Amino acid sequence: MSGLPQPLADIVDDFAGVGEQDRLELLLEFSRELPELPAHLTAAAMEPVPECQSPLFLDVDLTDREAVRLYFSAPPEAPTTRGFASILAQGLDGQSAAAIAAVPDDFYHALGLDSVVSPLRLRGMSAMLARIKRRLAA
Numbered sequence: 130m131s132g133l134p135q136p137l138a139d140i141v142d143d144f145a146g147v148g149e150q151d152r153l154e155l156l157l158e159f160s161r162e163l164p165e166l167p168a169h170l171t172a173a174a175m176e177p178v179p180e181c182q183s184p185l186f187l188d189v190d191l192t193d194r195e196a197v198r199l200y201f202s203a204p205p206e207a208p209t210t211r212g213f214a215s216i217l218a219q220g221l222d223g224q225s226a227a228a229i230a231a232v233p234d235d236f237y238h239a240l241g242l243d244s245v246v247s248p249l250r251l252r253g254m255s256a257m258l259a260r261i262k263r264r265l266a267a
Contacts, residue, residue: 133236134228137220144240153245160211163201164218172202176264180256182249183207185214187257189264194226199261209246213254216240217261226265234258 133141144152166172175186183203190198199222201214221229237254 132231132233134221134224134232136224137216137232137236140216140220141236141239144242149241149245152241156212156216156240156242156246157208158212159215159219160208162219163203163211163215164222166200166202170200175200175202176260178253178256178260181210181253183210183253185210185253185257187214187260189261191226191264196223197226197229197265198222201257209250210253213237213250213257217254217257221261230262230265232258232262234262 144155147155170188172186175188178185178187181203184207186202188200190200192198199218201211201218203211203214205211221232234255237251237258243251
């Protein structure tokens with residue numbers, strides 16, 4: 130898929146390289162890799178993403194538009210939501226605002242999770258990316 134920063138393109142390739150059931154396991158693996166929040170940031174100070182079925186909060190640090198920092202908070206008992214957040218964190222954190230803005234809104238379909246994750250959950254990932262892009266445009 131074109132228009133993806135290299136780290137996100139690599140993640141999409143990882144998902145494409147495994148079978149359908151293994152994609153779900155890979156998503157769960159990502160959920161365990163969601164980076165911890167830095168000490169100066171709490172979920173209460175972050176933007177909620179109510180479109181997600183589980184509580185999810187995000188923060189977009191635009192201090193350096195050439196290296197945007199993304200932070201996510203999701204409970205451990207929400208592995209799908211955490212997995213999506215981790216994919217965005219690992220794939221987009223540190224990228225330029227322009228590179229993030231250029232990510233296709235529906236890139237998550239390239240992960241091949243449509244048949245193993247409910248459309249409501251996929252909508253949550255779409256909402257995370259949309260909120261990030263709105264913050265970049267503001």
